[in-house]
Amino acid sequence: MKIIFSLILVTSFTLFGFNIYQLINKIRKGKSEKRFDNILQRIKRVLVIAFAQTKLLRDPIPGLLHLGIYWGFITLLFAVIESIGEGLLGFGKFSFSFLGTTYKVITFTQEIFCLIVLLSIFVALWRRFISKINRLQVSSSASFDAALILFWIAAIVSTLLLQNATRISLHTITANWQYPISSILSNNFANSSTTILFETTFWWSHILLVLGFLNYLPNSKHLHILTSIPNVYFSSLLPKGALKPINLSDETLTTFGAKDITDLSWKQLLDGYTCTECGRCDSVCPAHLTGKTLSPRKIVTETRRRTDEKNFNPENTLLYNYITEDELWACTTCMACVYECPVMIEHVDEIVDLRRGMVLDDSRFPPEVKTTFENLERNFTPWGFSHDTRANWAEGKNINSFFTLSEEERNQIEILFWVGCAGAYDERYKRVTQSFAELMNLAKINFAILGKEEKCTGDPARRLGNEYLAQMLITENVGTLNSYNIKKIVTTCPHCFHSLKKEYPQFGGNYEVVHHTDFLLKLIDDGKLNVNKEKKERLTYHDSCYLARYNNVIDAPRDVLKSIPGLEIVEMPRSKDKGLCCGAGGGRMWMEETIGKRINIERTEEALSTNASTIGVGCPFCLTMLNDGVKAKEASEKVTVKDIAEIILESIERN
Ligand code: SF4
Ligand code: SF4
Known part of the structure; x- marks a missing residue:
């Protein structure tokens, strides 16, 4: 025996x-x-x-x-x-x-x-x-x-x-x-x-x-x-949600993005062999849930299949033959898949690497993405507005731009208000920018903006795979910020917040960055803002992915809202770090959504199911998407979508 x-x-x-x-x-x-x-x-x-x-x-x-x-x-x-x-x-x-x-x-x-x-x-x-x-x-x-x-x-x-x-x-x-x-x-x-x-x-x-x-x-x-x-x-130790930069000056690089498994890292191939096919990622993916072809599980299992088959089909590539363009463009980079995956698979990094392959190596992208890139190159914003009008929202509001201040005045500035492109140009969202600036004035915060010197943070270009354009914008912004020796930044946009806080250090930009919901909470706690006006209504708060999942800003917005007397806050079934995306992240804000149900409709329906009369948000993209959703559901008379800054400003009785 x-x-x-x-x-x-x-x-x-x-x-x-x-x-x-x-x-x-x-x-x-x-x-x-x-x-x-x-x-x-x-x-x-x-x-x-x-x-x-x-x-x-x-x-x-x-x-x-x-x-x-x-x-x-x-x-x-x-x-x-x-x-x-x-x-x-x-x-x-x-x-x-x-x-x-x-x-x-x-x-x-x-x-x-x-x-x-x-x-x-x-x-x-x-x-x-x-x-x-x-x-x-x-x-x-x-x-x-x-x-x-x-x-x-x-x-x-x-x-x-x-x-x-x-x-x-x-x-x-x-x-x-x-x-x-x-x-x-x-x-x-x-x-x-x-x-x-x-x-x-x-x-x-x-x-x-x-x-x-x-x-x-x-x-x-x-x-x-x-x-x-x-x-x-071996999972990534980079700050949560930060993309890896490409060294664009490396002359040995033959491709900038990924087209086949040999362009992915060994860790990404190990991801393929670790997937248990449990489907947790698919069950939370907004694109998958609304009928798009994207399945984060399939991205990983197809990578494994391609790795197994590479020797037998050398003429094929992972990109196009195994994973299609539609799948990749459908991703909102909401990170719900990464968050739920029990074995730490990094889907978003691979999706962005493959987008880089399409954009940087093959110049293949939908026409609306082309327009977005052109706008970013020409106007330093994804929209078609002239750069000269970037600070028009601040006219007559007694708001200082750094370049108009003397050295001595600059040294007195406590914090830079990073306005962001939506904050500067979007008609509806400009009211949020103005509300937040007014709140800072009420709290006697000595702040300034960059005005015309501010450019898009590069987030949309980066998530859309155009690392070249993103790095161009980032380096220019870092140059401006560092020339004023900026130490502390507040912003209302979670995408700007995430980039400035977690990705700018990759390019020499190191700042203390706070989101306006955190900043407002501190002002309220310190007694600098007195939220004293009763609001007898029901509100549901929608979490932005780049706040809750990317940066763990979950309690601050809720605590700010709790300071309003009489306000009833109800949670949606999917909330906090399990919140459903509005559909606009990862550059999707500038893309058509033609396949399946619209993600913003799915999310709006969930918000409406709470019978709240206000949907509170802390992100310009979420505001636009949910506003559109409420209009599409013909619920505008019963429900309004507002940013937390607007809600707080309404709740302050001024003498
Ligand atoms: S990041 Fe979001 S949209 Fe993209 S695959 Fe993951 S869950 Fe789906
Ligand atoms: S959650 Fe992770 S392990 Fe489960 S199917 Fe998705 S990628 Fe695979």
């Missing part, structure tokens, strides 16, 4: 080693990327996300199920090592029992986990095949894979319990508290030669199932059992 087992063991591990070697070779087709730094920070992330499964627990029922299966497997590793030891040395000749009470606790935990695993599997099968949970409905081959693996795991834990039960009947182990489940099962077996046969059968079945599982894994979506810990370990 020992010889047969040794041969099986060596064959299994050799095959497994070969599979892993092949996998590493595939991943190495990707570009190099430094992800070997900050070891402690990375280990901490593995402990929190992989071992404590904090991301999965955001959805408690499936999260707890997975936690049960996961930890069950970890404790079962002890039993696997024991079985291998017994196979090599003989039955009963290898055990961790020398660990004394610790061993008893381990075996007790194993038995309890076996039970939890069996129950979890039962519920998981029920959810997939009886309740038919939407996000779990995948192709029949993926469903077969999922079912097979669940039955396989059930068989592994069952054979372990039955092996222990027969050993209790045969008195080779003692029935006590450390074997709570198999003690009960042992009542079904007598101390007989038949039971010896059963024991041998269960032992062999258990270890063969384990070794078979090990070799099935590399060809299954459950490969994530092996790859998820490295994938979490």
Whole structure:
């Protein structure tokens, strides 16, 4: 038996080693990327996300199920090592029992986990095949894979319990508290030669199932059992949501964006092999939910398929043959997919890399994107307004521009108000800009603007894949900001906020940046603004993705609103970091939406379902999209969309 087992063991591990070697070779087709730094920070992330499964627990029922299966497997590793030891040395000749009470606790935990695993599997099968949970409905081959693996795991834990039960009947182990489940099962077996046969059968079945599982894994979506810990370990440590810059002066670069897997990084290819196809990303993707062709899960699984097939179809490319232009342009970069993915897959970075491939390498983009780029080049704003009119909104409002001030006056300025393109040009949104400036004046804040010296932050160009244009705008803005030695910036636009705070440092622009909702909260808390006018109405607040998910600005807007006497605040079903996008991010603000239902309509319907008379926002794009949604739903008479600055200004009684 020992010889047969040794041969099986060596064959299994050799095959497994070969599979892993092949996998590493595939991943190495990707570009190099430094992800070997900050070891402690990375280990901490593995402990929190992989071992404590904090991301999965955001959805408690499936999260707890997975936690049960996961930890069950970890404790079962002890039993696997024991079985291998017994196979090599003989039955009963290898055990961790020398660990004394610790061993008893381990075996007790194993038995309890076996039970939890069996129950979890039962519920998981029920959810997939009886309740038919939407996000779990995948192709029949993926469903077969999922079912097979669940039955396989059930068989592994069952054979372990039955092996222990027969050993209790045969008195080779003692029935006590450390074997709570198999003690009960042992009542079904007598101390007989038949039971010896059963024991041998269960032992062999258990270890063969384990070794078979090990070799099935590399060809299954459950490969994530092996790859998820490295994938979490190597996940990006850049500030959340910050895009990676391209070194445009690097003359060795042959492509700027990504067109095939060899243009993606090895980590992006590892993402492909880590996807569990759980569908959490699709279930929160605004584009997917409204009938667009985009599926973040498909982006990842197609990357894996292309990596597998690259050698057989060298003439094809990931971009165009596996992932279409429509899919890529549909993304709003809302980051809901990245946020929900339990194994830290970075969909948005890959989508932007592929957009860069279309824009920078192939000059392929929809006509309206071309107009946006032209406007940005000519007018330094995505819209077709003349740059000379950028500060017209401030005329007659006694607002200073930096370039009109003396050196001494500049030194007195507490904060720069970054207005943004919507704030400067959009007719409706200019009222928000003016309201916020008025609030700062009321609170006696000594602020100034850049006026005509301000240009688009580069966010739309960057998210649309035009890194070249984005970097041009960013460098010009950084030059202006640094020439005035700016230290602190406030802005009403979450997209400007995110860029200035998290992406400008990549280009030498380091500032303390606050969003106006945070700034207003501080003014209210410090007693500089007295919100004293009652507002007897019902309001629902819509979270901007670039505030809530990108920058964790979730409580401040709500706390500002709570300061208004009489205001009733109701939450939409999807809110805070689970909020649904308005549809305008990632440059979508300047693009036609012709496929499926409009995202802003989906979101407006959700807001209207709360019966609120005001929809509060903290973003110019959200304001426009929801305003359009309310008009389209013919609800303008009952519901208004307002920025928090406007709502607060209305709630201040002035003498
Ligand atoms: S970022 Fe948002 S829109 Fe883009 S794929 Fe992810 S969930 Fe979908
Ligand atoms: S990308 Fe992440 S969230 Fe989406 S299916 Fe794969 S594992 Fe699940």
